[in-house]
Amino acid sequence: MEIELNFQKNSATIERELLWLSKLVENRLNLFFESTESQTVEQSQILPPSLDQDDSLFANFIKQNDVDIIERLIIVTAIASHFKPQLFDSFLIKNKVLNKNFTDFGGKIDDSVGHFVPTVRTTVFILFGNSVAGQLRVQKCFVEEHFFRLNTIISLDTSVNFRSVFDATLVLGDEFVHKITSEEPYKPNYSQKFPATEISTNLDWNDLVVDDYVRDEIGTINTWLKYKDEIGQNIALSKSINKGFKSLFYGPPGTGKTFTAAILGKANGIQVYRIDLSQMVSKYIGETEKNLKALFDIAENKNWILFFDEAESLFSKRTSVNDSKDKYANQQTAYLLQRIENYDGLVILATNLKPNMDMAFSRRIQSTIHFQIPNEIQRRTLWKNALNDIAEISTSQINEIAKNYEIAGGSIKNVVQYAWLMSKRNQTAISFLQLQIGIKREVHKEGKTFKID
Secondary structure, rough: HHHHHHHHHHHHHHHHHHHHHHHHHHHHHHHHHHOOOOEEEEEEEEOOHOOOOOOOOHHHHHHOOOOOOHHHHHHHHHHHHHHHHHHHHHHEEEOOOOEOHHHOEEEEEEEEOEEEEEHHHHHHHHHOEEEEEEHHHHHHHHHOOOHHOOOOOEEEEOOOOOOHHHOOOOOOOHHHHOOOOOOOOOOOOOOOOOOOOOOOEEEEEEHOOOOOOOOHOOOOOHHHHHHHHHHHOOOHHHHOOOOOOEEEEEEOOOOOHHHHHHHHHHHHHOOOOEEEEEEEEEEEOHHHHHHHHHHHHHOOOOOOOEEEEOOOHOEEOOOOOHHHHHHHHHHHHHHHHHHHOOOOOOOEEEEOHHHHHHHHHHOOOEEEOOOOOOOOHHHHHHHHHHOOOOOOHHHHHHHHHHHHHHOOHHHHHHHHHHHHHHHOOOHOOOHHHHHHHHHHHHHHOOOOOOOOO
């Protein structure tokens, strides 16, 4: 019931915003054509709807961000373009003398549906007519440091006939749509712009079995996550301490790198995203940087943990420049270094091949953690945790497999899963023999031999 009420309030607020925009468009066109049939007024007299007593999601967003009238018009124009494009049909009128659309209106024509698509120049025209001062005021809304870009509220599509910022069409950000329609945290869908999936865990710190050195290093990261807001609030700290934290996790597969990232996020109520590097790296010059820019633009100021698995494919050593490919590969690495350094959240680079990493990263990394194959004592704990409440395997048998087979926690999970499936197939309890067969399958993956006694 409450969700439905919030939806209705939000819809009503946006409808009033669209009505305000419609009045602005109508009045501006009347002024433009010097209509004698319609009483026209200056646009500054057509005030936006009052939001003082409005507690809808849209109204709260406008008030919390102290949005001024120009920014508000840009937002509403983008909303109308997305949800109610017919509002701009009046701009389809042609100049009869030249038999073409009025360039004063800006905008582009979507030939597929015949809609007028507003551009930045359209918003200038609606509020200020052809005023140069108006152009300069609107242009300030699209600089790098503006909250439109920092919070991906409005982005600009510059793909067609782009000469200046005024020729770009307005694109409503997915995050903004989410903010004005839902009270839940924003979770972007996997896409070309954001090729990442959220990772989580239902386990806790007690399930993380690592040596004391690794646990201490992880504790340092956890402490930074808990107190990092103090850095931005303290001028002295912000001068001496990096605003973000970067860590390198390296070691064999299955040793807990991904799980550690997930548990750090869970412990601090932070979303963790694993970046799909296969979608980031491109053989075409400049495309990798473009993909990285899109990803970091979305992630910026979100407090997310970014987890780059198999990071060696993206963070490889720079080479001496022998040809143009070397030159662009080095530029790609340099760009990545800069974006990671500027990211104010936690970035985790995970790799099985630490020697392949670019050494320039060491100056930008606050911690380097080596995840090793667990020792015998740690393997006992991992086996006990994995088999607890699902199998009755004796302590002596657990000690035996922990002593004889050096496999990581990820492999132990695979073994237990195989044994469980075999028990379901045979309608029996999980047996020691099934565990041994599962271990055999795992060690064969590594090209090793295994003999069952």
